[in-house]
Amino acid sequence: MSPPKPLSHRHPKTPLKTLSITNCRLSDSDWNYLSRFPNTRQLKHLELRGIKLTNFSPEPLKILLETVAATLKSLDLETCRMTDSQLQALLPVLSRCSQIRVLSFHGNRISMSALRDLLLHTARLSQLSIELYPAPLESYDAQGAIHPGRCSQLCAELTAKTPEDEQRTPPTLQELAGRSLLKDKSRAILALEDLPIQLFPPLFMEALNQRHTEVLKKMVQAWPFTRLPLGALMNTLQLGMIRVALDGLDMLAAQQDRPRRWKLQVLDLRKVHGNFWRTWSGAVVDACSPGVMKERQTVKASPDTGPTLPLKVLVNLCLQQRPLNAFLSFLFHWVDERKGLIQLCCKKLQMCSLPVCTIEKILERLDLDFIQQLDVQCFWRLSTLATFATYWGQMSNLRKLFFSHVYVSAYASQEERDQLMDDITSQFAKMDSLRRLYLDGVFLLEGRLCQVLRLLKTPLETLSITNCQLSDPDWNDLSGSPNLDQLIHLTLWGSTLTSFSPEPLVILLENAAATLETLNLQDCGITNSQLQAILPVLSCCSQLRVLSFNGNDISMSVLSNLLLHTSRLTRLSLEKYPAPLETYDAQGAIHPGRLFQLIDELMEILRDVREPKHVLFYTKPCHRCGNWFIYNLPSSPCRCWLPA
Structure with missing residues (x-):
């Protein structure tokens, strides 16, 4: 008897209406043959759930969808590990599958921008009745834990009705x-x-x-x-x-x-999801999103007046490409040729990796008073940074300043260096509206942080100091700044506090207890005694919604005490704690049985004092994969020692 033919050559005699291949391992030849399978031309239901597609070309699936576009009613690509680029390749043909009623993409790691494109390409799929999508990648933090507020915000943006949705009705x-x-x-x-x-x-x-x-x-x-x-x-x-x-x-x-x-009066080129194009009645058609209400009030003319010059052109700029992309190159050239007629305004400005001369030319074009958010990620000499600081000193309406990994190479004497630092820090006194300050991996302000905070004219809502090296004067003077008494968000993630006294933090928390909603002390090297010292004041922070202590070496007894002190923090919606020290053996390896036993005990303590919402416990990085195991998170990055 001759051997059986490979599966790819054994065809059913009648056209298939349903093809379901789930949790199977396909070879390259299987995948490539899929588009040539002769009896799939009348498919109504295609299910590839659990098939790992990451390393496959999207071309066979694209051809198959083109073949069945007139008949396909359900497409299930759940948990296929699809990438953004694979999804993008399918979108044009997907938009032509006009009979689709059920569409499932959840379980894939897809970015916000790719999901937005996917939804836009479903505009003509008027038969859709069930749509299952993953939360955007941006909903998760670096450890893979979901950020509830961010997730809700992004999903709300995706589900908001867009102009293209009108085509479905x-x-x-x-x-x-x-x-x-x-x-x-x-x-x-x-x-x-x-x-x-x-x-x-x-x-x-x-x-x-x-x-x-x-x-x-x-x-x-x-x-x-x-x-x-x-x-x-x-x-x-x-x-x-x-x-x-x-x-x-x-x-x-x-x-x-x-x-x-x-x-x-205003040409708005920002990619914002206002309701202008969704609101077509004459009474409210000139409305814009809440985030731009202030600008609308300043530029909206009365019904009897005509336009005034110069015309405002609104953009958000992300300056990280060399050369600039085609849109920005064209826009800047167009603005330059119409000086006096155009006022270029930017609300959000991000700078990264561009030459200083290019950035200066762009800043000279902008109305600096209009900038509200500034994000700087550049490798500059101290003298260059001092020059640029004169620009941010002119941003009188700046509300958010984000510095990330600004490494300064100094070729100056100590006297010159001090003078340049004075020039830089003095610009903070001109920021009349600054409410959110983010410093990530920034070392140039070491020893001058409190000087900067005292120069500010308005209380901060957010202070985020991550992966920074604080000096003793910085830490000890932190509690004395009058601009931190109304803090809503305090993050010290990755800033080593092991050798510092907890007293400044105790005072800071006391001052902000009535307003503080977020406290992030992740990976700060906090000890048992330091944590014990802040527990009484922590229990008074009644507005706390997010609390992060993971990444610190804390014992079972102190963690138990910490949870007891959160009994009155009924607004907590996200809590992150380290697994107890007793979870590990002498070599630092996780003891799985002990881990689950101790965390179950901690959760029982928590349930006895209040009703917890979303509580995560993080282990130290795994010796095998280098990731954390996160208790209570189904998609934990590490699952090495869990049963198959």
Whole structure:
């Protein structure tokens, strides 16, 4: 008898309606043959749950989906370890699977941006009734633990209704009128003068989708609102269409007589999810997201006034590419050619790795008063940093300052160094609005931290000092700063406190007890005695929601005492603690049985004093894989010693 043919050559005689391959190991040849399988052309249900696809090309699946696009009703790719790039490759063909009713992607590690693109590509899938997606990767911290607040925020952004979602519902009479109008471009352009105000946004969207460039130019020139939020459309808007919109503004500037309805004062190019394009009634169509209400109030014209110059152009800048990307290069060139007519405003500015001369040129273009968030990650000499500090001293509305790994190479005498540091720290006195200060791996302020804090004119809401080396004066003077009495978030993660007295921290917690919501003392080298010293004041921080002590060597008895002192902290929603020291053997290896026994005892203590919500216990890094085992976290990074 001849041997059986390989599976890939043994075909069923009738077309398959359902193909379910779950928790199987596919070879390269199996995967590549999938797209050529002749009896899958009428598939209605495709399930590949639990198939590890990480190392496979997405091309076979893409071809298969193209083949069954007209019939497929359910697609299950749960727990397939898909990557962002694999998912992105499938999106164009997925958007053509018009009969899909069930779509499952959860269990894959997908970023926020890739998930957003996925949802945008489902806009035309009007038959969808069940959709299962993973929480974005950005919902988790570095140890893999979920951050509840961040997760809720990101998922809310993803589920918020977007302009593309409107395609899932039957078109309104306004939409149908707009589509009819666009069939005759000349008639559409002539109608703009008398077009009802509520028809402008849907007509603009329709003209954009159909690439009616001349209509778009004329619509920009006749725009009847104070703000045009093009940035919210960046996922559909290409650079070419931005050029079209800006060409419309240029044509308007060349005209002596402006259209009577034009009131545009702000061109918003930020990728923010405002409700402008979702709110099409004339009464509220000019609304924007809560985060930009302040800007709206400052730029919105009264109904009887026309536009004023210069035109504000709003952007958020992330300067980390050399050379700058095509959009920023084009934008800066466009702004430079229209000096006096354009005011370039940036709310969030991030700088990383660009040459100083390039950054200076960009800063010279910006209205520095408008910047509210500044993120600096650069390798600079001290003299360069001092030069740049003069710019941030002009950012009078700066609310958030983030320094990460600013390593300063000094080629100066001690006297020159002190003078430069004085020049740098003095700029903090000009920051009238600073409320959030983040220092990560920054050593240049060692010995001057309290000097900086005392120069601030407003109380801080957030102080985050992570992976920094604090001096004795820094630590001892920390509690004496009057600008820390209203702290909401305090993070000292990775700053070694082992040799310091706990007294400054006790005083700091006492001062902020009425407002503090987050306390992160992870990986601080805190000892049993230090922790015991802060427990009485910790129990008075009644507003605490997030408490992190993991990464410290704490005994079972002290951990028990810590949990007892949290009995009145009823608002706690996330707690992170280290596994007790007694969990480990003499060589530092985890003893699994002892770990579960001790943590069960700790959880019992906690349940006796209050009702816990989300409590995690972290071990030290595993000797095998280098990751932590996290008790109470199903997706724990380390599972080496757990039973299969």
